[in-house]
Amino acid sequence: MDNDKRFVTGLDVGTENIRAVIASVDKDGHLAVVGYNEGKSAGMRKGVPANLAGPASAIDKMLGEAERMGGYDVRNAYVSINGSSILSTRTEGMIAVGTVEHEINGEDLDRVEDVAVSGRIPANRDVLDVVPLEYALDGQGGIKDPLGMSGARLEMRACVVSALTPNCENLKKATAAADVQAERLVPSVISAAKAVLSDRQKENGVAVIDMGAATTSVAVYEEGDLQYVGVVPAGSNNVTNDLAIVLAIDPSLAEEIKQRFVTGNFDTEKSPVIKIGREGKDERVFDRKEVEEVVKARLDEIFGEIRKKLKAAKYDQRLPEGIILVGGGAKMRDIxxxxxxxxxxxxxxxxxxxxxxxxxxxxKPEFATAVGLAMLAAEEGQYTPVGGKKAKKGLKMPKTPGLLKKLFSKF
Known part of the structure; x- marks a missing residue:
């Protein structure tokens, strides 16, 4: 591979797993995957960092394998963010731009965006994305791109996606400790939508549900733009944990039962018992009805909350292109x-x-977010600097405070 090639990296930091995709980008914008990997996460809770050391170590370890496959050192990446603090807000803004002969320019668009966001988003939240839904010039609405048009008054309706500032800052610190700069934080469901949706689906009306380990996110698209984002603080791990509690078994065995024997179609005729292990020795037998009742109860709760969010956004049963399901939870049979x-x-x-x-x-559905992040990086021209083979530098955790800091400084 030539060092002149352009590369992008998508880093999906989840509660249970971390995934990375490294891709080269040709002159036409097409992506070719050169490296990828997935590994267990650590130090994450409900989609947000619970400490810095766990995610940093997990990112460093997992990314190292992807870098060795691609042959390059990743220095920056588009990174996923999750958690129930992520939400979307509808806003409006209006500015005077001059006389009716004035041509709308980039500065005007930035100003009206600032007005639409300022005062509408609380100070303790970071704006992750501002999606213009519609512009109006001198009262004429329905404009998608006013650049170059003439008018004296510019208005904008927008969908603003935001998350709590501490969650954003801590995630950036965790990636920085692994020697990777987070160029942009993108909600996982929005990243996944980039990888799995077509322009036609976005135009007609479609939703993406990203079912992760600890959270389930939904994003709605219509008329080509993002209309709504919401997060339910429960995911596929809750199903596993429920089984472990009710059946009084280890979570690893509960996960095996979920993956091997449970399906999302609870109406079909199946064997009344589930058997695991070698017959006559360590075989264990479970009542299938009990297992399915546990799983169905949790799935009813998760998808019931998703439906509430769709109703609140006024998109329940209003999606001609239906729903696209992604994430690790989408691997469950017949989900x-x-x-x-x-x-x-x-x-x-x-x-x-x-x-x-x-x-x-x-x-695979679980890689949709990482792939979408790489696609967004390529679309926005945020290429990863490359410089030959990977040279491991180790973690860069925050400096030791207090007395130890003073002691180390003497040496």
């Missing part, structure tokens, strides 16, 4: 059938498509 019944909408499992290179292994 799309359960979601279809619960949400009363067409549901499909989404996977990233259209990539070159070694992409076959990551065309």
């Amino acid at each position: 799309d059938l359960f979601a279809k019944k619960s949400l009363e909408a067409a549901v499909k499992i989404g996977t990233p498509k259209g990539l070159g290179g070694v992409s076959d292994a990551i065309e």
Whole structure:
């Protein structure tokens, strides 16, 4: 590979797993995957850092394998952010731009965006994205891009996505400790939507549900733009934990039961018992009805909350293109059938498509967020500087405070 090539990196930092995708970008903007990896996360709770050392160490370890595959040292990346503090807010702004002959320029667009955001988003929240939904010039609405048009008064309606500032800052610190600069934080469901949705789906009306380990996020698109984002603080790990508690078993065994024997179609005839282990020795037998009752109760809760959010956003049963399900929770067998019944909408499992290179292994619903992050980085021209083979530098944790700091400084 040439050092002149442009590279992008998507880093999906989840509660249970961390995934990375490194891709080269050709002159036409096409992506070819050159490195990827996934590994266990640490120090994350409900999608946000509970400490800095855990995520930093997990990122450093996992990213090292992806870098060795690609042959390059990742110095910056687009990073996913999650957690129930993520929300979308509808805002409006208006500015006077001059006489009716004035042509709208980039500075005017920045000003009206500032007015639309200022005072509407609390000071303890970071703005992650501002999505213009519609502009109006001198009262004429329905304008998607007013650049170059003439008018004296410019108005904008927008969807502003934000998250709590401490969550954003701590995630940036965790990636920086692993020697990776977070160029931009993007909600995981928005990143996944970039990888699995077509322009037609966004135009007609579609929702993406990202079912992770500890959170389940939903994003709604219509008329080509993001309309709503919401997060439910529960995910596939809650199903596993419920099984572990009710059946009085280890979580690893509960996860095995969930993956091997549970399906989202609870109406089909199945064996009344579930058997795990070698017959006559360490075999364990569980009542299938009890297992399915536990799983169904938790799934009813999660998708019930998702439906409440769709209703609050006025998009319940108003999505012609249906719902696309991604994330690690989408690996559960027939989960799309359960979601279809619960949400009363067409549901499909989404996977990233259209990539070159070694992409076959990551065309899975759980890699949608990492792939989408890389796509966004390429679209916005945030390329990863490369400089030859990876040279491990170790973690850069915050400096030792107090007495120890003074002691070390003497040496």
